[in-house]
């Protein structure tokens with residue numbers, strides 16, 4: 001079976017912050033329908049990479065292609081409309097609106113968001129709203145937030161905000177979802193249910209996931225493929241088993257963990 | 264206490280109510296600090312005057328064109344300044360309102376410091392007609408009553424319209440922007456376009472308010488549109504509460520009853536001192552309110568944007 005083109009292709013991406021090369025010529029692919037983990041030590045450039053992919057930072061050099069289309073110079077909302085959504089390492093819930101409104105704001109194809117189409121077809125807007133509400137409630141249920149739907153998002157705890165942000169990202173029905181440390185600050189049980197949900201969505205809808213994570217159990221048990229960054233470069237890619245066996249990765253990042261695992 | 268005096272208070276409350284609906288949309292629901300609202304009001308009012316006096320257009324057509332022109336000005340300000348972050352945008356809008364005032368003060372087309380007069384004949388005939396109707400209920404002695412009714416009818420229609428608009432998915436995007444523009448953009452919303460729409464609608468509301476100002480004072484001169492009047496709007500907003508259109512109506516009534524009602528105080532102060540005292544009283548009331556009820560009378564505490 002020949003491999004289909006990857007949904008995301010990153011080639012020699014470079015991003016400077018003043019003198020610092022946060023991303024220093026990184027290249028990797030994300031296969032369509034895969035769950036790919038992006039790992040590496042603190043400051044490796046992982047979040048910066050997600051910023052580049054989602055349009056929140058501009059490439060200084062190199063190329064990024066999303067579904068065979070260059071996204072260089074595109075604004076975040078344009079990239080989002082091509083079917084890429086991201087969450088933020090430091091959560092960004094919309095504190096002054098309700099949990100449900102956070103979710104509904106993410107609903108795709110809502111004609112009520114544009115005044116001309118709202119006036120032209122208020123019924124369609126209402127129908128979409130009702131359907132979005134069902135989808136939102138189902139997602140909130142999975143993420144243990146159902147009972148908080150009417151609360152202001154600003155009243156949620158840190159972990160709950162993380163969950164809401166992930167649920168909101170999934171609400172967009174994007175074809176690729178970038179998650180920046182989805183497990184950080186979330187209880188182990190809910191962390192597992194996030195991972196289960198991701199696996200189900202990949203199965204059912206073929207959604208692609210690229211997630212940054214420091215929790216190696218999650219990475220090794222759930223990812224199909226692992227991309228390892230260090231000092232702005234991709235130093236290795238492969239299956240979890242290959243990565244664990246890679247001496248360079250072990251040296252750069254996994255050291256302690258690999259030591260524990262290999263008796 | 265004369266009835267005419269209170270009719271005038273009602274006229275001002277209605278005009279500034281319309282004016283502040285726009286600020287509520289911008290500051291309360293989009294998180295946009297628009298400090299140039301008086302500039303849009305001036306553009307609206309002066310365009311009416313110029314279109315009628317210099318171009319000979321009928322008043323109602325002039326009104327529609329004035330609103331369109333104010334919206335165009337809003338787009339121009341938006342396109343040049345909306346990419347700035349919040350506080351810089353606020354300063355840019357103050358600058359805009361100052362530019363408008365200086366232009367009106369010095370340009371020939373606006374009559375300079377002499378101002379404009381003689382544009383409201385069409386309104387006068389409507390006023391005559393309305394007064395003749397009011398004669399049947401023996402209210403025709405109050406010559407400003409038709410204006411009061413016209414302003415409040417307009418205000419209420421606009422209030423209900425804004426309230427309905429606020430319940431749509433469109434307004435949800437605005438509130439998302441107010442909370443976190445980047446996070447909203449990450450969900451695929453063209454936040455710039457929404458901010459532009461918000462500003463354009465506010466400019467239209469300011470122009471409608473400006474139209475009524477021109478009918479009320481019958482004589483347009485630049486100091487009527489002093490940029491500081493925008494802050495009357497913000498005082499009303501704070502009184503009534505951020506995030507509530509009904510609060511705008513209530514805030515505007517309270518503000519003008521306080522500011523004008525204090526004219527009636529019997530004191531031994533000089534006229535200048537008394538007029539300063541009136542502002543002191545309004546200021547103290549605002550401070551008191553901010554201690555007792557920081558979200559304003561009808562405001563929603565949860566929707567108050569906490570500064571990042």
Ligand SMILES: Nc1ncnc2c1ncn2[C@@H]1O[C@H](COP(=O)(O)OP(=O)(O)OP(=O)(O)O)[C@@H](O)[C@H]1O
Nearest residue numbers: 017020022040041042043044045046047048049089
């Ligand atoms: N906006 C910025 N301005 C200046 N330097 C930045 C900026 N963003 C990131 N950096 C720098 O770029 C480097 C990479 O940061 P990045 O946030 O991408 O790391 P990371 O791999 O996500 O780390 P972590 O695992 O700690 O989240 C760091 O040295 C950081 O200091």
Ligand SMILES: [Mg+2]
Nearest residue numbers: 046047048089
């Ligand atoms: Mg990071």
